[in-house]
Amino acid sequence: MADVARLAGVGKMTVSRVLSGSANVSDSTADRVHRAIRLLNYQPNELARSLRSLHSKTIAVIVPYLYDSFFATCAHAISTVAKQHGYSVILTTSDEEHETERRQTDLMVRRRIDGMVIIPAPGDDKYLQSEVYSRMHIVTLDRPLADPRFDSVLVNNSAGTKMAVEHLIGHGHRRIGFLGVGRELYTMKARYAGYRQAMMRAGLTAEPYMECHTPEQAVKQVRAALDREAPLTALFGANNLTTRCLLHALNVLQVDVPGQVATAGFDDLDVADVLQPRLTVVRQPVYQIGEAAANLLFRRILRQEFPSTGRRIVLPLELVIRCSCGCHTNNGLDGSRKLPEMSGGNSPAAGVPRRHR
Amino acid sequence: MADVARLAGVGKMTVSRVLSGSANVSDSTADRVHRAIRLLNYQPNELARSLRSLHSKTIAVIVPYLYDSFFATCAHAISTVAKQHGYSVILTTSDEEHETERRQTDLMVRRRIDGMVIIPAPGDDKYLQSEVYSRMHIVTLDRPLADPRFDSVLVNNSAGTKMAVEHLIGHGHRRIGFLGVGRELYTMKARYAGYRQAMMRAGLTAEPYMECHTPEQAVKQVRAALDREAPLTALFGANNLTTRCLLHALNVLQVDVPGQVATAGFDDLDVADVLQPRLTVVRQPVYQIGEAAANLLFRRILRQEFPSTGRRIVLPLELVIRCSCGCHTNNGLDGSRKLPEMSGGNSPAAGVPRRHR
DNA sequence: CTGTTAGCGCGTTCAT
DNA sequence: ATGAACGCGCTAACAG
Numbered sequence: 001m002a003d004v005a006r007l008a009g010v011g012k013m014t015v016s017r018v019l020s021g022s023a024n025v026s027d028s029t030a031d032r033v034h035r036a037i038r039l040l041n042y043q044p045n046e047l048a049r050s051l052r053s054l055h056s057k058t059i060a061v062i063v064p065y066l067y068d069s070f071f072a073t074c075a076h077a078i079s080t081v082a083k084q085h086g087y088s089v090i091l092t093t094s095d096e097e098h099e100t101e102r103r104q105t106d107l108m109v110r111r112r113i114d115g116m117v118i119i120p121a122p123g124d125d126k127y128l129q130s131e132v133y134s135r136m137h138i139v140t141l142d143r144p145l146a147d148p149r150f151d152s153v154l155v156n157n158s159a160g161t162k163m164a165v166e167h168l169i170g171h172g173h174r175r176i177g178f179l180g181v182g183r184e185l186y187t188m189k190a191r192y193a194g195y196r197q198a199m200m201r202a203g204l205t206a207e208p209y210m211e212c213h214t215p216e217q218a219v220k221q222v223r224a225a226l227d228r229e230a231p232l233t234a235l236f237g238a239n240n241l242t243t244r245c246l247l248h249a250l251n252v253l254q255v256d257v258p259g260q261v262a263t264a265g266f267d268d269l270d271v272a273d274v275l276q277p278r279l280t281v282v283r284q285p286v287y288q289i290g291e292a293a294a295n296l297l298f299r300r301i302l303r304q305e306f307p308s309t310g311r312r313i314v315l316p317l318e319l320v321i322r323c324s325c326g327c328h329t330n331n332g333l334d335g336s337r338k339l340p341e342m343s344g345g346n347s348p349a350a351g352v353p354r355r356h357r
Numbered sequence: 358m359a360d361v362a363r364l365a366g367v368g369k370m371t372v373s374r375v376l377s378g379s380a381n382v383s384d385s386t387a388d389r390v391h392r393a394i395r396l397l398n399y400q401p402n403e404l405a406r407s408l409r410s411l412h413s414k415t416i417a418v419i420v421p422y423l424y425d426s427f428f429a430t431c432a433h434a435i436s437t438v439a440k441q442h443g444y445s446v447i448l449t450t451s452d453e454e455h456e457t458e459r460r461q462t463d464l465m466v467r468r469r470i471d472g473m474v475i476i477p478a479p480g481d482d483k484y485l486q487s488e489v490y491s492r493m494h495i496v497t498l499d500r501p502l503a504d505p506r507f508d509s510v511l512v513n514n515s516a517g518t519k520m521a522v523e524h525l526i527g528h529g530h531r532r533i534g535f536l537g538v539g540r541e542l543y544t545m546k547a548r549y550a551g552y553r554q555a556m557m558r559a560g561l562t563a564e565p566y567m568e569c570h571t572p573e574q575a576v577k578q579v580r581a582a583l584d585r586e587a588p589l590t591a592l593f594g595a596n597n598l599t600t601r602c603l604l605h606a607l608n609v610l611q612v613d614v615p616g617q618v619a620t621a622g623f624d625d626l627d628v629a630d631v632l633q634p635r636l637t638v639v640r641q642p643v644y645q646i647g648e649a650a651a652n653l654l655f656r657r658i659l660r661q662e663f664p665s666t667g668r669r670i671v672l673p674l675e676l677v678i679r680c681s682c683g684c685h686t687n688n689g690l691d692g693s694r695k696l697p698e699m700s701g702g703n704s705p706a707a708g709v710p711r712r713h714r
Numbered sequence: 715c716t717g718t719t720a721g722c723g724c725g726t727t728c729a730t
Numbered sequence: 731a732t733g734a735a736c737g738c739g740c741t742a743a744c745a746g
Binding site: 041043044045046047048050051056058065066067069072073075076079080083088089090091092093106107109110111112130131132244247248250251269270271273274275276 | 398400401402403404405407408413415422423424426429430432433436437440445446447448449450463464466467468469487488489601604605608626627628630631632633
């Protein structure tokens with residue numbers, strides 16, 4: 001910057017003014033400065049700016065994993081909104097480990113980021129009460145925290161699951177299984193609760209929670225569920241991983257779907273409609289969830305609000321009825337029923353653009 | 358930091374020394390400093406450190422999209438390696454637009470990041486020749502740049518495609534179509550070239566490149582390909598998007614696979630083995646690609662090397678033969694043939710861990 | 715072993 | 731309309 005000033009024959013301050021678009025610079029000098037900038041390929045040092053201004057124009061996003069399409073799409077949405085605001089995004093993964101998450105949030109504090117969107121890993125989240133975080137805007141996604149101070153974006157997991165399970169019950173199924181991962185996860189608890197509710201209201205007995213982290217495990221679980229005296233006749237996958245494992249198992253075991261076992265899952269798969277049979281799912285508005293979280297965050301950042309009670313946005317789910325549940329819709333069209341919105345409906349429902357490679 | 362120093366009754370310099378683990382501090386004072394740090398919840402300001410030390414311990418990753426599992430998995434790998442080195446990752450998307458990419462790279466220069474992994478969007482990449490980038494380590498992924506200065510990680514797109522198409526030819530197919538996106542993309546060009554080679558060597562005539570960006574477009578393309586006088590009997594999808602569109606079309610048009618049309622694709626789908634029929638694909642070592650790129654980058658960063666000719670790593674592909682090509686493998690096992698490695702084989706083949714939600 | 719000085723690049727404050 | 735001085739928080743280089 002000193003170089004630019006010298007070349008333009010002005011003081012550093014004038015250069016600074018030109019860069020910030022301050023009005024109090026004569027056109028002629030501004031021009032000279034601009035020329036000097038081009039000539040020297042000068043790029044202002046954002047680090048120094050941040051140090052000075054105490055805000056880094058950076059937010060952090062912490063997700064468990066990035067190769068999960070749900071998280072990746074959320075991250076994409078957040079990144080897109082951030083770009084619109086001229087912010088950069090530091091993205092890190094917690095690998096679903098609490099300690100990693102803590103280390104990363106600490107690092108973000110040291111980096112003086114302006115805010116954070118986080119999908120909390122299971123574990124004690126009291127650490128966020130520390131005064132260290134009191135000056136940092138935080139929004140949670142997918143899983144809320146106990147502390148009411150933080151904004152959060154959610155879907156109604158239990159209601160969505162209930163809806164799907166009731167649909168299966170409507171097909172006459174009485175013994176329905178629930179496959180999930182990590183019982184300690186908020187979403188899993190809520191979805192299993194929805195499953196139980198649906199079963200109990202129909203006078204049926206809920207099956208125990210079936211843990212299923214790998215395809216092999218799913219094969220075992222499904223085999224056991226079918227080999228017993230009163231075999232299950234329907235299975236619900238609690239998220240896209242579980243559902244994929246479930247499909248794998250049904251395939252390996254050569255189970256007829258939906259004849260022998262009906263199936264549905266939470267989370268739409270991008271290939272759900274080319275599967276045989278086409279998969280019935282509870283669909284989340286993934287992109288909109290990320291978008292809503294980012295909007296909440298930037299609202300706080302721009303207004304510098306640190307409320308004692310954050311907002312909670314609950315986005316609507318949709319039951320996409322295809323064939324795996326036993327329905328015989330025609331091959332072309334998706335039947336779908338919307339779940340009534342639970343709360344402040346948000347998000348302009350921007351379609352995710354197509355991608356290439 | 359001044360507060361910490363005062364509380365500990367020492368100078369700021371001593372605090373700094375304690376933080377950097379410098380040996381020249383007596384245990385007793387170090388202890389007092391540590392106590393003060395804890396008491397005040399002091400977190401060093403990385404911004405100031407970076408300003409001072411001229412390196413930000415941050416790398417940037419620029420991918421076209423994040424909701425593409427290929428890119429997301431690469432990003433995950435890079436992020437994981439970065440974390441091991443204590444680096445943060447600023448992740449941004451170019452949305453496959455050259456201008457966006459340029460703006461983002463410029464921003465990264467201003468942020469004084471230490472290096473960058475980039476999957477270049479199509480367009481004129483001469484801008485990277487600018488002196489501005491001469492002090493920034495750059496590695497490309499998936500698509501190389503003309504400038505030989507940058508390290509790059511690739512697969513042998515043409516050989517992989519050739520292998521798959523030859524396999525289809527081996528099944529007796531003579532009229533095979535190729536569906537791709539964005540012809541201007543490096544990968545698409547290379548894959549189409551491989552397809553043409555395979556066709557020509559077998560004395561067959563290569564079909565024109567079929568552009569296919571949406572499921573609807575695929576339906577049209579496939580319908581046309583089947584309605585003509587000499588209908589195609591096999592179709593190859595040039596990446597996971599195209600392949601999914603292709604599957605959609607075949608499904609909608611109720612085409613018998615592989616009876617009426619055999620199919621194969623580039624990129625493994627995570628549900629490829631539960632599709633009916635199970636999909637034959639050319640599999641890329643996605644995670645390893647990202648990992649290799651990150652390793653190259655950190656090697657340069659740590660050694661501060663700015664070579665005039667970068668390294669190029671070509672990772673091996675694998676033809677995963679399932680059923681959609683016409684093979685009748687048993688349902689449980691994957692037959693697979695490895696493509697001989699083309700160049701410096703790398704990467705410890707770390708399995709991608711499982712994920713939950 | 716510890717403190718002092720200076721400067722990383724910028725923007726705010728106050729003069730001019 | 732422009733410039734000089736100071737400080738954001740930290741550390742390298744020198745004292746002592």
